[in-house]
Amino acid sequence: MVRSPARNAELALLLEVAGTPKPGNVDRERDVDDLHFEHFLAGAVGTQKGLRLAAGGTPVGEAFEAAVAGMSDQSGGNTQFGCLLLLVPLVRATTQRGLAPESAAHVVEHTTVADAADFYCAFEHVDVYVDDPPEDMGTLDVRRGSDAVPELERRGLTLYDVMERSAPADGVAAEWVNGFERTFETADRIESGQGPVTDRAADAFLALLAEEPDTLVAKRHGRETAREVRERAAELHEESERADRDDVREFADELVERGVNPGTTADLVAAGLYVALERGVEL
Amino acid sequence: MVRSPARNAELALLLEVAGTPKPGNVDRERDVDDLHFEHFLAGAVGTQKGLRLAAGGTPVGEAFEAAVAGMSDQSGGNTQFGCLLLLVPLVRATTQRGLAPESAAHVVEHTTVADAADFYCAFEHVDVYVDDPPEDMGTLDVRRGSDAVPELERRGLTLYDVMERSAPADGVAAEWVNGFERTFETADRIESGQGPVTDRAADAFLALLAEEPDTLVAKRHGRETAREVRERAAELHEESERADRDDVREFADELVERGVNPGTTADLVAAGLYVALERGVEL
Numbered sequence: 001m002v003r004s005p006a007r008n009a010e011l012a013l014l015l016e017v018a019g020t021p022k023p024g025n026v027d028r029e030r031d032v033d034d035l036h037f038e039h040f041l042a043g044a045v046g047t048q049k050g051l052r053l054a055a056g057g058t059p060v061g062e063a064f065e066a067a068v069a070g071m072s073d074q075s076g077g078n079t080q081f082g083c084l085l086l087l088v089p090l091v092r093a094t095t096q097r098g099l100a101p102e103s104a105a106h107v108v109e110h111t112t113v114a115d116a117a118d119f120y121c122a123f124e125h126v127d128v129y130v131d132d133p134p135e136d137m138g139t140l141d142v143r144r145g146s147d148a149v150p151e152l153e154r155r156g157l158t159l160y161d162v163m164e165r166s167a168p169a170d171g172v173a174a175e176w177v178n179g180f181e182r183t184f185e186t187a188d189r190i191e192s193g194q195g196p197v198t199d200r201a202a203d204a205f206l207a208l209l210a211e212e213p214d215t216l217v218a219k220r221h222g223r224e225t226a227r228e229v230r231e232r233a234a235e236l237h238e239e240s241e242r243a244d245r246d247d248v249r250e251f252a253d254e255l256v257e258r259g260v261n262p263g264t265t266a267d268l269v270a271a272g273l274y275v276a277l278e279r280g281v282e283l
Numbered sequence: 284m285v286r287s288p289a290r291n292a293e294l295a296l297l298l299e300v301a302g303t304p305k306p307g308n309v310d311r312e313r314d315v316d317d318l319h320f321e322h323f324l325a326g327a328v329g330t331q332k333g334l335r336l337a338a339g340g341t342p343v344g345e346a347f348e349a350a351v352a353g354m355s356d357q358s359g360g361n362t363q364f365g366c367l368l369l370l371v372p373l374v375r376a377t378t379q380r381g382l383a384p385e386s387a388a389h390v391v392e393h394t395t396v397a398d399a400a401d402f403y404c405a406f407e408h409v410d411v412y413v414d415d416p417p418e419d420m421g422t423l424d425v426r427r428g429s430d431a432v433p434e435l436e437r438r439g440l441t442l443y444d445v446m447e448r449s450a451p452a453d454g455v456a457a458e459w460v461n462g463f464e465r466t467f468e469t470a471d472r473i474e475s476g477q478g479p480v481t482d483r484a485a486d487a488f489l490a491l492l493a494e495e496p497d498t499l500v501a502k503r504h505g506r507e508t509a510r511e512v513r514e515r516a517a518e519l520h521e522e523s524e525r526a527d528r529d530d531v532r533e534f535a536d537e538l539v540e541r542g543v544n545p546g547t548t549a550d551l552v553a554a555g556l557y558v559a560l561e562r563g564v565e566l
Binding site for chain 1: 285286290293294297298301311312314319320321322324325327328329331356357358359479480481565566
């Protein structure tokens with residue numbers, strides 16, 4: 001029996017949140033304020049309809065909005081919005097022409113203005129943390145939701161165009177314009193790892209966090225904090241080759257206390273897990 | 284948006300395994316030998332096809348076998364066989380005539396010889412721990428899988444008949460013949476609880492374990508051990524009204540070390556969670 005792409009995507013969401021220690025984020029061992037592990041479980045189960053639509057050929061924007069609507073059927077708030085923005089085009093690519101960086105790039109490059117409109121509507125289902133929009137995008141602030149659609153249409157912006165404008169400050173949008181580079185690197189890392197996949201997901205999280213500043217942390221707490229978190233992660237990542245994980249756990253506790261959650265990095269891990277599962281990584 | 288019965292059943296499996304501390308079993312904080320948390324996540328996602336069949340009106344045996352086949356698509360072995368034996372008829376009852384003890388009883392009482400045959404075939408997908416069969420059931424040892432089907436047919440035994448014979452020594456089969464009594468009691472307990480649903484699931488686990496000896500423990504380790512575990516659970520359950528959970532965690536660690544896992548009790552919690560979700564308990 002082979003799991004369908006939609007089910008692998010849901011399983012990727014579950015494995016991602018189960019990986020521990022994952023500094024600053026909800027994981028198997030940590031809840032964060034009013035956001036609990038169970039909200040992620042319910043969120044993941046809720047995405048299934050939208051993910052199946054994506055697998056069946058429904059346009060990316062529409063499938064994404066459906067997935068976000070289903071995800072939001074729990075009281076914790078935003079659990080996997082960013083993950084879905086990666087998973088939906090990846091699932092679409094898988095069934096359309098086989099999963100690879102090129103096919104994923106093809107899917108996102110062929111999104112339309114209607115996809116962009118559905119993406120904006122998705123913000124009405126859940127409170128997503130976003131920064132002020134880039135200078136020329138003021139009237140296209142995603143927080144306006146469907147109110148921004150007429151302006152999108154007037155300017156003829158596709159969802160890819162919107163992501164291109166967000167890419168410099170948003171690690172998820174950056175994947176859209178760079179052929180899902182870090183996603184596929186993360187899949188390689190997970191596939192070549194040893195032991196439970198949830199442990200490999202936690203390792204991949206630390207590796208990604210060590211590599212580049214998390215853009216959600218940068219938006220919420222400023223670039224300086226994002227840089228500091230990256231440096232701390234880099235030190236721990238080097239040590240983790242030989243050390244046990246107590247020091248990573250301490251860092252995890254500290255970030256949770258400070259309210260610093262590297263959410264974009266978690267999104268990349270979920271996407272990497274999906275690719276690894278599609279390629280047959282065994283659980 | 285309302286989750287479908289099949290998705291609520293999958294979410295019940297996820298919430299069950301996430302509840303901690305749950306003495307002796309895999310939970311959010313504990314893996315057991317080669318059986319990891321991630322195997323339960325993959326197992327739960329895999330059940331979806333069979334659960335949807337049950338919701339759509341496929342006979343209980345066939346839907347159960349499909350759910351077990353999907354659950355088995357991971358390397359940890361049996362993760363949720365007993366849970367599914369409760370969830371499949373409950374899901375069927377939900378869509379057929381509304382979820383209640385009477386409708387669940389109606390579904391199981393109307394199972395057929397074909398349902399029994401499919402149940403036996405389900406044992407071929409995964410290694411399930413079972414005891415020697417009752418005296419008059421030697422040729423109907425479930426470990427014979429589909430080889431036992433001709434004998435089942437000769438004797439005209441329905442799946443309900445099989446469960447009736449197993450009920451004295453099996454807490455899951457007992458639910459089939461007593462109107463899912465402990466399942467619905469567990470749902471009441473979860474609904475009237477406070478805080479995260481996963482915490483309430485862990486409380487319900489301890490309460491059930493304190494109430495009656497776990498039949499899986501009795502089969503594997505003897506009745507004396509099952510009695511001892513029940514007594515320890517009863518002491519902790521009384522204390523837990525006022526104490527924190529460190530003592531329950533210690534007990535959990537001890538049981539894991541001894542290899543004692545009250546699996547039947549976990550099955551009842553999953554079934555109770557499903558009923559609570561269907562009744563609208565909020566996450």
